[in-house]
Amino acid sequence: MTLEQDLTSALATFVAARSAGHPVLVASDFDGVLAPLLDDPSASAPTAAAAAALERLAALPQADVRLALVSGRDLATLAQLSGAPVGTSLVGSHGAEQGHVVAASADAGTETPGAAGTSSVERHPFALTTDERATLDGVRAGLEAVAAEAEGAWVEDKPSAAVLHTRRTEPGAAERAGDAARAVGARYGAHTMTGKDVVEIAVLDTSKGLALTRLRDELGAAAVLYMGDDVTDERAFEVLAPTDVTVKVGAGETAARFRVASVDEAAQVLATVADLLS
Numbered sequence: 001m002t003l004e005q006d007l008t009s010a011l012a013t014f015v016a017a018r019s020a021g022h023p024v025l026v027a028s029d030f031d032g033v034l035a036p037l038l039d040d041p042s043a044s045a046p047t048a049a050a051a052a053a054l055e056r057l058a059a060l061p062q063a064d065v066r067l068a069l070v071s072g073r074d075l076a077t078l079a080q081l082s083g084a085p086v087g088t089s090l091v092g093s094h095g096a097e098q099g100h101v102v103a104a105s106a107d108a109g110t111e112t113p114g115a116a117g118t119s120s121v122e123r124h125p126f127a128l129t130t131d132e133r134a135t136l137d138g139v140r141a142g143l144e145a146v147a148a149e150a151e152g153a154w155v156e157d158k159p160s161a162a163v164l165h166t167r168r169t170e171p172g173a174a175e176r177a178g179d180a181a182r183a184v185g186a187r188y189g190a191h192t193m194t195g196k197d198v199v200e201i202a203v204l205d206t207s208k209g210l211a212l213t214r215l216r217d218e219l220g221a222a223a224v225l226y227m228g229d230d231v232t233d234e235r236a237f238e239v240l241a242p243t244d245v246t247v248k249v250g251a252g253e254t255a256a257r258f259r260v261a262s263v264d265e266a267a268q269v270l271a272t273v274a275d276l277l278s
């Protein structure tokens, strides 16, 4: 598989941007980019090619490259399903949760992400206020009532959000359920995000763009590569500079500079960056 020449050239320029104290940041969305989309979100996993490329990037000197996953998944689920290698920064719940993967011997206050138990996640403190918790309870109950009326729909719980899933719902019913879910969000003055067969209602105002900007500043990154497939990834594409490399995976309108067709090509992008840095 060969990437288009313009993208390959942009990746070469990207890796060349690193300098002393300023690594490049390779950041990616999870579902639909590293892991193919499935009916059952608990069964998601990176493709073998994506997992291999992540391992190669994580094994390179951190002075050259830093690795991050920026996802709508809650942090614990992201860590567990992705099996992200030690050294990877993790952003979960669209930016509400943040942490990084460390070797398993780390102190208490960590969570074990992978089945192998060789790594853990050190997470930044996270807590909702009493009011936010009450709002989230109301939102969850509202979405459960919506799901009960639409065959195949169900609700995913996250620490700061609830998500109505309609991937297994007939299209007309899914649209009506989505509208009803957005009405629940409006009723509670919460933050609504619409993604692929999901409507997420969050009690915290976050975005992947804010999270990526924060990460870039923390790491002093010289340049950023970001790959995403969904509407929520557009917030990340929009905050990056024209000199950064933004890659949309699959179809749909986008602010990204480049597009690849599939998760297989997304893995190829990561492998190409690893080749260029090796």
Ligand SMILES: O=P(O)(O)OC[C@H]1O[C@H](O[C@H]2O[C@H](CO)[C@@H](O)[C@H](O)[C@H]2O)[C@H](O)[C@@H](O)[C@@H]1O
Pocket (backbone or CB within 6 Å): 029, 030, 031, 032, 036, 037, 038, 039, 040, 041, 044, 070, 071, 072, 073, 074, 156, 163, 165, 167, 195, 196, 197, 198, 200, 230
């Ligand atoms: O930001 P991401 O890493 O892309 O996470 C976005 C959402 O991913 C999950 O839902 C999506 O993937 C599911 C599994 O393939 C699929 O069934 C669903 O239709 C997709 O929208 C996850 O369940 C959500 O919580 C994430 O926000």
